[in-house]
Amino acid sequence: MKRLLWIAVAVLGAFAVAGIALNRGETINAIWIITAAVCIYAIGYRFYAAWIMARVMSMDPTRATPAERLNNGRDFVPTNRWVVFGHHFAAIAGPGPLVGPTLAAQFGYLPGTLWILIGAVLGGCVQDMVILMLSTRRDGRSLGQMAREELGPVGGIAALVGTLMIMIILIAVLGLVVVNAMRHSPWATSTVFATIPIAILIGLYLRNWRPGRVLEASAIGISLLLFAVLAGGWVDHSETLRGYFDLDGPSLAGFVIGYGWVAAILPVWLLLAPRDYLSTFLKLGVVVLLAVAIVIMAPELKMPAVTQFIDGTGPVFSGKLFPFVFITIACGAISGFHSLISSGTTPKLIANEADIRMTGYGSMALESFVAIMAMIAATLLEPGVYFAINTGAGVVGSTPEQAVATITSWGFPVTVEQMQQLARDMGEATLFHRTGGAPSLAVGMASIFGSAFGQGLLSVWYHFAIMFEAVFILTTIDAGTRVGRFMLQDALSHVWKPMGRTSWYPSVLIASTLVVAGWGYFLYIGVIDPNGGVNILWPLFGIANQMLAAIALSVATGIIVKSGKAKYAWVTGLPLTWLAIVCTTAAFQKVFSSDPRLGFFAGARNLAERLAAGTLPPEQAAIAPQLIFNQQLDGWLTVLFTVLLWIVILDMLRVSIRSVRGLPVLRGCEAPYVPTRLNRITAAQESGA
Amino acid sequence: MILVERLRTAWQLLRCATGDDAYERYLEHHRRTHPDRPPLSRREFFIEEQRRKWSGVNRCC
Numbered sequence: 052m053k054r055l056l057w058i059a060v061a062v063l064g065a066f067a068v069a070g071i072a073l074n075r076g077e078t079i080n081a082i083w084i085i086t087a088a089v090c091i092y093a094i095g096y097r098f099y100a101a102w103i104m105a106r107v108m109s110m111d112p113t114r115a116t117p118a119e120r121l122n123n124g125r126d127f128v129p130t131n132r133w134v135v136f137g138h139h140f141a142a143i144a145g146p147g148p149l150v151g152p153t154l155a156a157q158f159g160y161l162p163g164t165l166w167i168l169i170g171a172v173l174g175g176c177v178q179d180m181v182i183l184m185l186s187t188r189r190d191g192r193s194l195g196q197m198a199r200e201e202l203g204p205v206g207g208i209a210a211l212v213g214t215l216m217i218m219i220i221l222i223a224v225l226g227l228v229v230v231n232a233m234r235h236s237p238w239a240t241s242t243v244f245a246t247i248p249i250a251i252l253i254g255l256y257l258r259n260w261r262p263g264r265v266l267e268a269s270a271i272g273i274s275l276l277l278f279a280v281l282a283g284g285w286v287d288h289s290e291t292l293r294g295y296f297d298l299d300g301p302s303l304a305g306f307v308i309g310y311g312w313v314a315a316i317l318p319v320w321l322l323l324a325p326r327d328y329l330s331t332f333l334k335l336g337v338v339v340l341l342a343v344a345i346v347i348m349a350p351e352l353k354m355p356a357v358t359q360f361i362d363g364t365g366p367v368f369s370g371k372l373f374p375f376v377f378i379t380i381a382c383g384a385i386s387g388f389h390s391l392i393s394s395g396t397t398p399k400l401i402a403n404e405a406d407i408r409m410t411g412y413g414s415m416a417l418e419s420f421v422a423i424m425a426m427i428a429a430t431l432l433e434p435g436v437y438f439a440i441n442t443g444a445g446v447v448g449s450t451p452e453q454a455v456a457t458i459t460s461w462g463f464p465v466t467v468e469q470m471q472q473l474a475r476d477m478g479e480a481t482l483f484h485r486t487g488g489a490p491s492l493a494v495g496m497a498s499i500f501g502s503a504f505g506q507g508l509l510s511v512w513y514h515f516a517i518m519f520e521a522v523f524i525l526t527t528i529d530a531g532t533r534v535g536r537f538m539l540q541d542a543l544s545h546v547w548k549p550m551g552r553t554s555w556y557p558s559v560l561i562a563s564t565l566v567v568a569g570w571g572y573f574l575y576i577g578v579i580d581p582n583g584g585v586n587i588l589w590p591l592f593g594i595a596n597q598m599l600a601a602i603a604l605s606v607a608t609g610i611i612v613k614s615g616k617a618k619y620a621w622v623t624g625l626p627l628t629w630l631a632i633v634c635t636t637a638a639f640q641k642v643f644s645s646d647p648r649l650g651f652f653a654g655a656r657n658l659a660e661r662l663a664a665g666t667l668p669p670e671q672a673a674i675a676p677q678l679i680f681n682q683q684l685d686g687w688l689t690v691l692f693t694v695l696l697w698i699v700i701l702d703m704l705r706v707s708i709r710s711v712r713g714l715p716v717l718r719g720c721e722a723p724y725v726p727t728r729l730n731r732i733t734a735a736q737e738s739g740a
Numbered sequence: 741m742i743l744v745e746r747l748r749t750a751w752q753l754l755r756c757a758t759g760d761d762a763y764e765r766y767l768e769h770h771r772r773t774h775p776d777r778p779p780l781s782r783r784e785f786f787i788e789e790q791r792r793k794w795s796g797v798n799r800c801c
Contacts, residue, residue: 122769123769124765124766124769124770124773125766125789125792126792128765130756131753131756133753133757134753134756134757137757138757142798142799142800143800144800145799145800145801146801147800147801193797221801225801257786258783258786258787259783262782262783262786263759263760263762263763263782263783263785263786263789264760265758265759265760265762266754266755266758266760269758319790319791319793319794320787320790323794324790324793324794327799328758381801382800382801386800386801388800388801389800391797391800392797392798392800395796395797396796396797396798526799527799527800527801530794530798530799531799533794534796534797534799537795537796553795596801
């Protein structure tokens with residue numbers, strides 16, 4: 052009976068995939084994609100993940116996990132598997148899977164969707180699960196520690212530097228997304244600003260008035276956030292108030308930078324922790340709401356399966372389909388950042404090794420599903436509208452008439468009236484050149500919510516979606532700045548001991564300022580860049596994130612080979628090889644391409660020539676030197692990422708070859724076998740269920 | 741009756757997932773392992789918990 056059910060799932064999945072791939076009609080219904088996705092995740096989870104855990108990882112339900120052996124009632128606690136799943140999902144799911152697919156939609160819905168599905172099932176989910184398992188076997192060691200203890204100091208340092216760099220780029224690009232969503236939008240800006248006092252209020256509530264009552268505090272906070280969305284609408288309608296919140300890009304960038312700095316040095320209970328509670332509830336609520344709404348609405352996707360921009364001439368970001376679709380969609384298919392959560396925090400909660408498949412593989416499958424929904428939200432828009440929102444003024448021309456003429460000439464008709472009507476519906480002054488992905492995602496989400504739950508509230512839904520993305524992003528900005536601060540303090544302590552004292556104020560101030568200056572620089576340059584900035588920063592982020600994934604997969608492959616299972620090394624080796632090819636090709640093009648829109652150095656040269664020839668308009672000439680320097684810096688960063696990547700891969704190959712030949716290698720740090728004394732019922736009781 | 745049981749389990753899971761019952765769990769653990777020492781107050785525990793939770797990587801992209 053069970054077998055019949057799985058055969059049915061397989062047939063349905065194959066049918067849906069064939070339906071998507073062979074569809075040559077005008078449009079396709081999103082239900083096909085949802086069906087294909089759910090079937091593929093189910094089969095990957097049931098068969099591939101179970102096989103990996105049993106054969107490759109030698110999962111042993113009788114083995115005590117660190118949560119049991121080291122139980123201290125705090126971070127090491129055997130926890131109910133649904134609770135661990137929830138925690139892990141909330142930790143890995145950020146704004147990445149929302150933005151990446153929205154940008155990659157310029158290639159059409161098909162390439163991105165296929166990569167999200169295949170990349171997740173064979174790559175991302177496998178990485179998250181395997182790293183979670185390896186870290187659980189090693190008392191919850193972090194990726195950096197595992198790299199050092201299993202491969203050697205070189206791998207360890209590369210992992211550390213890689214993590215710090217990706218953090219800087221990530222925060223900058225997310226800051227850019229949120230700035231572009233708020234630019235000259237009093238409604239969005241006032242709502243996003245209001246989330247800060249709301250978070251502080253909840254922080255005070257949780258600390259002083261009703262300590263630790265998380266649920267009631269969150270309920271109050273969410274109600275206040277929803278109220279802030281409505282109140283933003285009133286601000287927008289008031290002539291005097293709207294002036295205060297009608298800000299340009301650089302001022303908003305200054306605000307985000309200042310916010311990040313303050314959040315990094317304030318005590319966590321005041322801002323960071325309460326904001327995180329709110330953003331987690333909001334995130335889970337929106338994911339569920341979006342899934343329900345898409346199923347109710349069953350939208351037709353208006354974007355073609357594949358657009359002409361696969362040739363590399365795309366306006367949203369430059370570069371050919373290969374390798375750039377695989378760089379643009381990192382989170383949602385495979386995200387190296389997850390390996391930091393899978394090692395460290397989550398393993399300390401795992402009650403039994405049998406729960407790892409659900410937490411590691413399952414959470415990533417769900418995150419990948421979020422990416423699929425973002426892809427649907429982007430591709431159900433009229434393609435002309437999608438391009439009008441997501442293309443910078445530098446690409447299509449700065450007046451609405453120029454922009455619609457250029458976009459229509461690509462074969463995606465759109466009119467100025469259509470865009471004005473849409474902007475009015477959404478309660479915005481304009482939707483032209485709103486790059487970064489957040490506004491177009493919000494328009495898509497508003498249309499989904501609007502047609503599923505009532506058309507009248509489009510502008511409220513739009514700003515709800517913007518608030519949701521902004522809360523999400525600001526949480527990542529302050530949490531990331533803080534993590535960066537800790538890592539930098541740790542690194543600086545090798546230079547001068549006192550810098551390592553994490554709560555010593557001079558050290559806190561210096562490290563926070565350095566981290567904020569790092570991402571603040573990239574954010575500022577991105578904001579003043581007439582091409583939208585995302586065009587440059589997002590690929591850099593994608594390369595950095597995929598590089599971290601490749602480092603994690605290298606560590607995993609090395610450990611699998613050392614454990615005597617070299618014949619199964621392809622399980623992590625295959626996604627590793629693919630990422631190495633993708634990252635290296637993308638980096639090569641970003642460094643050596645002579646196309647000024649694609650290559651960093653070519654872009655810098657082109658701008659320098661135009662500056663010297665005096666052909667730039669005066670306002671662009673004023674910022675050109677900064678943009679030139681930035682492109683060169685980005686080029687060198689790409690070189691650094693690639694070198695780091697290959698150092699780790701070669702180090703892993705060195706260790707693997709020595710291991711296969713029987714030469715001595717590092718012994719590693721796997722904790723010895725101790726039989727579990729928890730049975731599953733007591734494990735559940737322990738966690739209060 | 742079964743429905744009430746189910747709802748109660750769901751409520752417990754929700755409290756556990758959100759950390760709403762963290763202090764009660766701590767008290768129980770403390771009673772079991774260090775019955776001789778007085779436990780932290782609710783407020784002290786919560787402040788300490790937040791400091792611990794936020795000293796590592798716990799959010800992602």
